[in-house]
Amino acid sequence: MKKLKFFIAFIVFICVSVYSQSDATGETKFNQSSLRNVSPGEITAEKNQEQFTVPADLLNRYNAAIDSRNSELKKSTSAEIEKYLQKAVFTVEPIEILNENRPNAPFINDWYGTDIMVSNTNVAYAGGFRQMDLKKGEDGWMYLAVNRRSVPGVNGQITVYSSSNGGAEWQTVLSYFSVNGYFGSLTMLVESRNSNVPDSTRIIVYSTLSASANQDNAYLICSSFRRDGSSASHQTVANPSAGNRFVYPSACSDGMFWSDLTFMHVIVREESNSGVYEAMHHFRTTNWGASHTVGTNNYNTYEDRYPAAAFSNEVGSDSIYIAVEREVSNNEREIRLFATMEVPSSNFSIRYITDAAPGTIYERPAITIQQRNFSLPQRILVTCTKNDRAVYHYSSDGGALWNIDFGLGSASMPVDFTSCSSDTSTANGRDFISAFVDLNGDSVTVRHGTLGNLGSPMYKKNGVASTGTLAPVTAIYSEGNTKYSAFAYAGFGPAGVYYNMENLITGITPVSNEVPNTFRLEQNYPNPFNPVTNIKFSVAKTGNVSLKIYDISGREVALLVNGEISSGVYNYDFNASHLSSGIYFYVLKTAEFTDTKKMVLVK
Template sequence: MKHFKLLAVLTAFMFTGVLSAQDNIGSTPSTNQPSQYETGRESYNESDAFYSTELEAQHKAALENGNSIEAKQIEKQMESKIPAKNIYKSKFNNNDDQQVQGSQPPFNPDWYGSDVTVYSGAIKFGDPYFRQIDMKMGEDGNMYVALNRAPVSGTNGRIDVYRSSNGGATWIYSNGVSTSTAYYGTVSLLVELRGTSPDSSRVFVFYSRSAGSNNDGATMNFASWRRDGSAWYSAEIAAPPANQEYSFTTAISDGFFWSTGTYVGVLCTESNNALTVTNNFRYYRSINWGQTWTGVTISSGYDDFYPSADLRPGASSGSDSVWIAVERRLSATQYEVRVIRTPFSPTASSNTYFVTSGGANVKYEKPALSVKQNAPTDTAIITTTKNGVAYYLPTTNGGGLWSTDFNLGSGNGNNKSFTWCNSSSRGSNSLISMWVSNDGDSINIRRGVVNFMGTTQFKRNSNTASTSVAPTCMVYSPDANTNLSAFSYAGFGPTNIYANQEALITGINQNGTSIPENFSLSQNYPNPFNPVTNIKFNLPKSGYVKLVVFDVMGREVATMLNENMNAGSYTADFDASQLSSGIYFYKLITADFTDTKKMMLVK
């Protein structure tokens, strides 16, 4: 089993913003009954697994134990039991997709009161392909943001990934994928450890790829690399039937429970080129980090749009399944939320949870799903809009019973365009939900538990958000007992990608390009201060650097810096809004130098 490694910033502050009380009035248990349009039609499909759960368990055990020869032998046994039509070998070098060297983000010089600019430039958009960015907490404890750039002359498609090792204070470029001959559609992201070292983490970006800008005939593709950008490769997984396209990629893995034994997967919509009729979902899973894939077709028999999928862990890996939240269009005036369940080990088997029953003239739209990664899982939530009002739909018994219409905020109002959600398997207040107004004015966030999703933080964004690209959010867990809210979004246009995180306490800025001769730690200025002060320090050579703050009892109250830094002169902006007045000490630690100074907070 994997021991989850968290290399991140310990923080103790809260978002600023206008707050509002909890309001869950109007929630009801789901009847889990089909609508009049679904009554009498099959809600499940039966299909045998290609190979036994025992064989899969043996394969994972061999991978986890580092026995690559045995793992390869078992892999061949597994593959021999899969019909040829369900085996997809990645087509490497099948197109001109290539890695790119991106520029570092344009950090705001004074950002702690506003959002961090991760990327400056236009973002891809085109109705209804609204998933153009994704955000994940990697298994290395770092934060990652993937974004799909708008086409420019000479580069029709380009996806970039940025990484933050200090809770979103600063971002560095990881790698990306680009092409001059094709266009990229919707994007989904995974970051998985492939061993015990954080440097073994691999980034997976899944995307649809089309010769035309309208996504017609789009294929399913991926690119992958280590978090430092090395060991890059990309490939096509599969192509759709004639006059069809793949879209709305949604990535899945069981990586929370494994390291070298992780399996990765992706699910997408198969539809007509106009994306007005959905035919099936395609699900592909790889047991060898993307070299080959087992693919199946999952058919519901309905027009199911905008799939949002996640792993639903069982009591053992052999009982894991994939849940797929969809917008089911039963008529021109009735859209409902359904959850389709299929085994994690790919088969065409599926059954359906009939989560909502809004009836005529009710439209539940664009659901987002998050399942807590417990084994077996206990909680999952779906966020969605119902006639333009944002709600969440939870289950606390692994899907046996769902509840509907938990209002995401008092004074919610209508005209909400997008929602998103995420969860953590550890700590308290481990569910996060987000919704945004139609005009992009307000991105609102709550983090808590079912029945009390936490206090609403209205208009958390400091820039107007895009009305055509959905924002994304995640629970950031710097340690086993701490959960914090983080989000990213495209600015109006759509242009630029911004990010922010609860407890963002410091900005680190380099002062010029000259290299100092000696290590030094300056006295903070101003001092005394309230609530922000600047701390300057010099690094004559590159290396691991830690900058921490202690109270008079010697307790660490903030970590401003905890990563490798290049040689140079720097200024750290420290915001002590949530600390009490008093004396504090800040300490700079490197391999060759340590110094401590005193500062005073006066409120």
């Protein structure tokens, strides 16, 4: 009997230990095949697909060029393939779009403990919950696109902002507007045409545009411009069939692996003006938005809503994965994943992620795929809500097997919207990030970690009340191997756009206008500390200054300051909430001075 009790206690201990070290819950299922028979009726409803029109030999040479990173061969074979593809067409009168020539919106710098207001304007919401997008560019800058409303004299306006210092300060890249048209929802890409020339970075924003506020007959446009706002163009991509509209565009690219030969993709749902599903379209551009080809999936009989797209680098043909909310019945919605070649075609294969019983409602998926070489297994994260709870699902083998129903938020917190993103580097972990907003918009919670254990919830990281009608947006800002959580959200209304990030340089505060005679680094206070401590230092001469944190092994764990600072005396409030207890060293370095001091974090 004692042995039995010991065995039961041991099993309970193991289970508690497993759950305490991961996001697994009692509902979690492991290693679920994406091709499993979840619903025979659903599977038989899928229709046969059409034969691909591109010759197999040409497609094989194109795939070989991609796998070998042969730019010239990719360029020549893709040009041949384009001849076989269906061209996107635009057949209606376009609504005029003009570039903004009015002064920039005001920007308010952050004070420690408060979010940065990037824009104080109202944010659109009529076109759905995707009204903002946040990206870290290959040039190291942060970019934020916002669909604005109630702008005097115009019906619709989109503004893109940039920050060259991790989000401490923002400036307008470009605002463009339509006097007569209303923008619906948007999605953004930031790509560099030449990795050695930062100013070659271009911002590409796909959005829907309609002559009516309710987005009837909305069509798809592509806006492209440099990071300084120059060379702006606005191309109409395609329009839907009569009586229909495009909604919820979602863009991705192969830009992690290419520069000038970056190909961009956007997925968009076509529905009737009353909201009934018609088709899913995959548009691709091989010339930076000047023209597009299209593949269309209209071969299923289900309502597939809120497409979210991600690029997957694979052996042979690369793929575009599209997570959708599928209405299986009136009281059951599941998460499904379409896979289609990155070369547009009408062939979309289906993957089955969730398999809950009737009465379960999964909604509004977001997806990210960690961009890695095709020789490595592709790691996929999908976040969504399940009966108003934040959950996530992930695959570590390119989507063949799924681990489903991991807890993203607590069971007691009702959630409406989630978002997710990933970093290309696996160094030091923390390569996936997600955020969600509760139903009343009171709090934005951020998770940043690895698949299966997204780290401790950073609850209510928003400094002001968030809207409950729009999704927050996330990104990972990295300096070397140090990765920081970044997110943006719309304030209550929705009005005002706010941004915050771990260890923003805005933690630095000047404490004296006097020019010190010498450089100096003082002992942090308090020490030991948990989790915030103050570091005071003096800069005798204006110049580049770095202030870094290292662990006891000499690994850099935080970059606090890295740029030009004027002479003066400064305080830096360092928040070490993401670090473990232990001994750390902080190093102040300039062209003429270096000093190191020790501090102790005790949690």
